[in-house]
Amino acid sequence: MLKRIGEKRINNQKVKLSNIEILRFISILLVILHHVAIHTNWTIGLSTNFEFVRDGMILSGKVGVDLFIIISGYLMINSRAKLTSLVRTVSETIVFSIFMYIVAIVLKINGTVFSTAYFFKRLFPVIFSDYWFVTAYVFMYILLPIVLPFLSKLTKKDYQRFLIIGFLVVSIWPMIALNKGMNFSYVILFLYLFAIGGYIRKYGLRINAIVASIAVILLTASAVLITYAIRMILHAPHNTLYQLFSFLGWSGPNSWGENIIIWFDASPFPLVIAAFIFIGVISLKQYYNNIVNFFGSHVFGAYLFQSAPIFSPWIYVTIINVNRINGTLNRLVFSLGVAILFVFIGIVLHVILEPIANKLSGFLLKIINELSTQCNEFRNSNLxxxxxxxxxxxxxxxxxxxxxxxxxxxxxxxxxxxxxxxxxxxxxxxxxxxxxxxxxxxxxxxxxxxxxxxxxxxxxxxxxxxxxxxxxxxxxxxxxxxxxxxxxxxxxxxQNQNGEHLGFYDSYWKYILLYSTVIFIYFIAYYPGIMVVDSVNQWNQIHHAYPWNNWHPIGHTAVLWLTSKIWDNPASFVILQSIVYVTLFSYFATLLKQYSGKKWVGYLFFVLTAIVPFFPLQAMILVKDTLFTYAFVFFGLALFQTVRTHGQWLHKPLAFVFTLLSVMGISLWRSNGIPIVIVMCLLTIIILGVKKYWRLIIIMVIAIISYFVISGPIITNFHVFEPSKTESYGMLIQVDAGIIHDKGSLNLQQQQYFSKLMNNKNIASYQPTNIDAIKFGPGFDAKLLNNDTGKFKKESISLIKSNKIKALKAYKAQTAILWNQNAKYRIGTFIRDKYSSFVPVSYFLTGSDIEKYNIKYQMFRYDSYWGGFSKLHLILGNWQAMFKIKSVQYWFLPGIYLMMQVIIAGWLVAQGMWRKLLVILPIIGLAATYMLAIPVPDIRYVQPILLYVFITILVVKMPNNTVDGSEIKH
Structure with missing residues (x-):
C-alpha cells in the first residue's frame, strides 16, 4: 500500500527517496504507540507525569494516520490514480485479514473457532471496514480521478483559500459543533489531508528542521496540557469554566470529552503536527538507502498485523499489558520497544505474504479486465x-x-x-x-x-x-x-499441449524442503506417533511370542516389525511413513506443476496435502490405510509415467523398484487391493500389449504371486490366524441387518436362521455408519457364520430377493459415503489424535485361542515415551479443530471427485483413448471393491479417491502420441 514513492534515477535505475520511507516508518510507530495506550486500561500507578505520557501516545496515533495520507498527497499530486495500486492495497488487506483470522483460530484467541459467516466477512475486510483506515483510504482513492484534476487547476492563491476554508470546515467547525459520534466523514478528512500533501509538493514548501522540531514539541505539549486542563474542568462541575462549558453545550454526555483534543480525528492539533513533521523531514537533504527503502516498502504490514480484529485487543491487553511495568519512564521505554518489535514482525509477515497478495492482485485485475472487456463487447454489440x-x-x-x-x-x-x-x-x-x-x-x-x-x-x-x-x-x-x-x-x-518440463528437480527439492518442514513439525508434536487399537494389537504381535493374525494384513504388520528392529519405537514406523509422505507428495506436486501447464494446480495440491491437517496427520498414525494410500497413489503416478512414455519410464531401475514396491503394497496392505492388481494386469495386456509394457506386467505378476504365497504357504506354515468370515461378508451382514431393522418380511426359515445369527438387541443397535455394532455386537453368533458360510450366503441372498426395495435402501445407506455428498458418516474419525495416556487393546481372536496360547495383550502407554512438544501439539490441535466441522469435512467426501473421474473415464472411452483410460481405472476399481464388499464407515478409507483426482488431471493433459525424451528422466 502507498507504494508510489519519490524516486530518483541513479545509474539508470529508479531509487526510492529514503526521506519518504523514514516518514512511513515513523507514522506506523506512532500508530502502534497509540494502540498500546488505548488498549491498556492504565489504572495502576497513575501519576500526573504518566498521564502526560499516555495522552502523548494517544495523540501520536492520530498524527501517524494524518502523516500517511499527507505522504500520499505529496507523491500523487502530479500523477494519476492507478487501478493496480488500489487493487494491490485491497489484496494485501484481504491476505492479512484471512491470515490473522487463521492465527486467531489456531491460538484460540478469546475462544475463536471457525465460522463460515465470519470468514466471509474477513474475506471482504474493506467492505466490512475491518480496518477502518484502509476502508476510508480506498474510498478516498476511488474519488481521486475527480479530485486530482480539480487540485491541478487551482492557482496557488486559490489552493491556499481552499486549504484555509477546508481547515475551518473539516477541523474547527466539528470541534465547536460536536455531537455524538463523528459528524464528519473520514473520506472528506483524508481528501483534505491529501490536498495538504499535494500543496507541499506542488509549491515546494520547506521549513528549517529545527524550527519544525520546535513547532512539533510545542504543539504536542499544548495538546497534552489542554487535555489535562479540560479533564480537570470536567471533573469539577461547580467551577466557573465548567459553567461556561455547559452554556456552550460542551459538557453533556454527547459533547466534549476529556481527551477531545488528542482523540478526535478532526482535531487541529494532530493535523498541524503531522504537517510540520512531514515538511521538516522532506526539507532535509535527500538521501537514498536500500535498507531503509526495503523497510519502508513493507511497513504497511505492521499496521495490518497489529490492527487485525480479534487479534489486536488480545495482543495488547493479554500479552503486552503495560500495567505490569512500574514507572512512567519504564512504561514509555517498554511501549517504544513493543512498537519497534511489532513493526519488524509486520515487515517480516509482509515479506512472507506479499507473493500471495501479488497473486491475488493479479487475479483480481484479470477479473476486472475481463469485466471491462465484457462491458465493451456489450456496448459495441448490436444485440x-x-x-x-x-x-x-x-x-x-x-x-x-x-x-x-x-x-x-x-x-x-x-x-x-x-x-x-x-x-x-x-x-x-x-x-x-x-x-x-x-x-x-x-x-x-x-x-x-x-x-x-x-x-x-x-x-x-x-x-x-x-x-x-x-x-x-x-x-x-x-x-x-x-x-x-x-x-x-x-x-x-x-490436451495435446506439452507442459513445461524444465527445472524438474529444482522444483522437486523445493517441495522436499516444504513437505519436510511440515512433517517435522507434526512429528515433534505427535511423537512417538498416534496409536489406535488396531496398531496396539499389531504392536503386541511383534513384541511377544504370540501367533500373528491377519485381521490387519500381516504385510503391514511385517513392515512394522522391520522398522522396530531398527529402532524399537513406534516413531521408527512414523519416520518411514514420513519419508514416504515427503518423497511421494513432493514428486506428485512437481509432476502437477510440470505437466498440467497450470502452476496453481501444484500450489493447490501442496495446500491440500500439507496445510490441511488430515494428510500430514495420517503419516503419524500406525494403521494400514496410510501406507496403502501412498502405495495406491504412487501406482497411479507410475501408470501415468509409463503410459505417457510408452513404457520407457520403467527402464530406470529406481522407477522399476518403486513401482514394484507400490504394487506389492496395494496387494498386501489391504484385503481389497489384490483384485485391483489382477484386473489391472489383465487390462494392461489387453489395452497396452506386452511388447513395450512387459516390465509393468512383470511387476504386477510378481505382486500377485507374492500375495498368494503369503496368503497360502506362509500363513499356513507360520500359523497366522485368518480373520473371521464376518470381515469378508461385511456388506451382506449389514444389508441383512438393515432389512431386518427396517421390518422386512422374513419367512419361517429366515426367521429361524437370522434370530440365531442376530438377536433383537443386536439388530436394535444397527446403524449404517457403525459397521462394528452388528458383527462384533454381543448378540452376533460369528461361529454360526464361520462354520457354514454357504448357509449364510444362501439365506442372505434369499432375504435380499424377498425384500428388494429394503435391500436396495440398506445397500445405499452402506455405500452412501462413496457417492453421496449428503451422506451420513462416522464423525470423529476424519482427524485422529493421540489418546491422553494409554491406548486400550482390541481382542480379535476367539476366547479359546487366547486361552490356548496364553495371550495377554498389553495396552500402549504413552508415558513410556517422550510425549513431544505439548504446546506445539495444542497449537496444531486448534488448527485441526477448524477441519472437524462437518461442513468442512463435507468437501472431503469422495462423491464429487469419484464422479469427476467416472465422467472423464467415460469421455476417454467415447474417444477410444484406451491408454489414458487405463491410468484412471485403478481408482474406479478401488471404489468398486468398496461398493461390492466393504461397508465404508468413514472418510479415511477413501483417501485415495480424493488424491487420485490430481492424477486424472495429469491424464487429461497427457499428450496423445508424442514422447518427449526429456520427460523420461523424471
Missing amino acids: GFINLLGPTIIKITFSIITAVFAVPGNKVLEIIIVSAILMAMMRSHHIKIGKKLKSINWSVGIIGGALYIVTFLPANYFNTSLISHIGLVLISFGTFSFAIANMLNQLKNE
Whole structure:
C-alpha cells in the first residue's frame, strides 16, 4: 500500500527517496504507540507525569494516520490514480485479514473457532471496514480521478483559500459543533489531508528542521496540557469554566470529552503536527538507502498485523499489558520497544505474504479486465442484452440455484464458491471442434449431469413439494450438463499441449524442503506417533511370542516389525511413513506443476496435502490405510509415467523398484487391493500389449504371486490366524441387518436362521455408519457364520430377493459415503489424535485361542515415551479443530471427485483413448471393491479417491502420441 514513492534515477535505475520511507516508518510507530495506550486500561500507578505520557501516545496515533495520507498527497499530486495500486492495497488487506483470522483460530484467541459467516466477512475486510483506515483510504482513492484534476487547476492563491476554508470546515467547525459520534466523514478528512500533501509538493514548501522540531514539541505539549486542563474542568462541575462549558453545550454526555483534543480525528492539533513533521523531514537533504527503502516498502504490514480484529485487543491487553511495568519512564521505554518489535514482525509477515497478495492482485485485475472487456463487447454489440447480458444473467442465476441445491445447510460461503466454479466451467471458449467430438462431449456432459444430480440428492429429497423439487433438479441437471460439456471442450483443446518440463528437480527439492518442514513439525508434536487399537494389537504381535493374525494384513504388520528392529519405537514406523509422505507428495506436486501447464494446480495440491491437517496427520498414525494410500497413489503416478512414455519410464531401475514396491503394497496392505492388481494386469495386456509394457506386467505378476504365497504357504506354515468370515461378508451382514431393522418380511426359515445369527438387541443397535455394532455386537453368533458360510450366503441372498426395495435402501445407506455428498458418516474419525495416556487393546481372536496360547495383550502407554512438544501439539490441535466441522469435512467426501473421474473415464472411452483410460481405472476399481464388499464407515478409507483426482488431471493433459525424451528422466 502507498507504494508510489519519490524516486530518483541513479545509474539508470529508479531509487526510492529514503526521506519518504523514514516518514512511513515513523507514522506506523506512532500508530502502534497509540494502540498500546488505548488498549491498556492504565489504572495502576497513575501519576500526573504518566498521564502526560499516555495522552502523548494517544495523540501520536492520530498524527501517524494524518502523516500517511499527507505522504500520499505529496507523491500523487502530479500523477494519476492507478487501478493496480488500489487493487494491490485491497489484496494485501484481504491476505492479512484471512491470515490473522487463521492465527486467531489456531491460538484460540478469546475462544475463536471457525465460522463460515465470519470468514466471509474477513474475506471482504474493506467492505466490512475491518480496518477502518484502509476502508476510508480506498474510498478516498476511488474519488481521486475527480479530485486530482480539480487540485491541478487551482492557482496557488486559490489552493491556499481552499486549504484555509477546508481547515475551518473539516477541523474547527466539528470541534465547536460536536455531537455524538463523528459528524464528519473520514473520506472528506483524508481528501483534505491529501490536498495538504499535494500543496507541499506542488509549491515546494520547506521549513528549517529545527524550527519544525520546535513547532512539533510545542504543539504536542499544548495538546497534552489542554487535555489535562479540560479533564480537570470536567471533573469539577461547580467551577466557573465548567459553567461556561455547559452554556456552550460542551459538557453533556454527547459533547466534549476529556481527551477531545488528542482523540478526535478532526482535531487541529494532530493535523498541524503531522504537517510540520512531514515538511521538516522532506526539507532535509535527500538521501537514498536500500535498507531503509526495503523497510519502508513493507511497513504497511505492521499496521495490518497489529490492527487485525480479534487479534489486536488480545495482543495488547493479554500479552503486552503495560500495567505490569512500574514507572512512567519504564512504561514509555517498554511501549517504544513493543512498537519497534511489532513493526519488524509486520515487515517480516509482509515479506512472507506479499507473493500471495501479488497473486491475488493479479487475479483480481484479470477479473476486472475481463469485466471491462465484457462491458465493451456489450456496448459495441448490436444485440447486446440478448447476446451477452441475457445469457450471463441466466448462467449466474442457474449457477446459484445449482449451488443452493448442492450445498447442504445453505452455507453462504460454500454457495458462492460452488457458483463461481460453475460459472468458470460455463465460460465460452469459442473452440472449433468436429461434430463427432462435440456430440461426444455433450453426451458425456448430460450423463455427467445426471451423475452429479444423484451425488447431491438427499435420501428424502422428494418427500415434500414435489413440483418445486423437480424444477430445482432439472435446472441443476441442465447447469451441470452444460458446465461439464463446456469443460470437456476446453480439455480437448488443451490436451495435446506439452507442459513445461524444465527445472524438474529444482522444483522437486523445493517441495522436499516444504513437505519436510511440515512433517517435522507434526512429528515433534505427535511423537512417538498416534496409536489406535488396531496398531496396539499389531504392536503386541511383534513384541511377544504370540501367533500373528491377519485381521490387519500381516504385510503391514511385517513392515512394522522391520522398522522396530531398527529402532524399537513406534516413531521408527512414523519416520518411514514420513519419508514416504515427503518423497511421494513432493514428486506428485512437481509432476502437477510440470505437466498440467497450470502452476496453481501444484500450489493447490501442496495446500491440500500439507496445510490441511488430515494428510500430514495420517503419516503419524500406525494403521494400514496410510501406507496403502501412498502405495495406491504412487501406482497411479507410475501408470501415468509409463503410459505417457510408452513404457520407457520403467527402464530406470529406481522407477522399476518403486513401482514394484507400490504394487506389492496395494496387494498386501489391504484385503481389497489384490483384485485391483489382477484386473489391472489383465487390462494392461489387453489395452497396452506386452511388447513395450512387459516390465509393468512383470511387476504386477510378481505382486500377485507374492500375495498368494503369503496368503497360502506362509500363513499356513507360520500359523497366522485368518480373520473371521464376518470381515469378508461385511456388506451382506449389514444389508441383512438393515432389512431386518427396517421390518422386512422374513419367512419361517429366515426367521429361524437370522434370530440365531442376530438377536433383537443386536439388530436394535444397527446403524449404517457403525459397521462394528452388528458383527462384533454381543448378540452376533460369528461361529454360526464361520462354520457354514454357504448357509449364510444362501439365506442372505434369499432375504435380499424377498425384500428388494429394503435391500436396495440398506445397500445405499452402506455405500452412501462413496457417492453421496449428503451422506451420513462416522464423525470423529476424519482427524485422529493421540489418546491422553494409554491406548486400550482390541481382542480379535476367539476366547479359546487366547486361552490356548496364553495371550495377554498389553495396552500402549504413552508415558513410556517422550510425549513431544505439548504446546506445539495444542497449537496444531486448534488448527485441526477448524477441519472437524462437518461442513468442512463435507468437501472431503469422495462423491464429487469419484464422479469427476467416472465422467472423464467415460469421455476417454467415447474417444477410444484406451491408454489414458487405463491410468484412471485403478481408482474406479478401488471404489468398486468398496461398493461390492466393504461397508465404508468413514472418510479415511477413501483417501485415495480424493488424491487420485490430481492424477486424472495429469491424464487429461497427457499428450496423445508424442514422447518427449526429456520427460523420461523424471
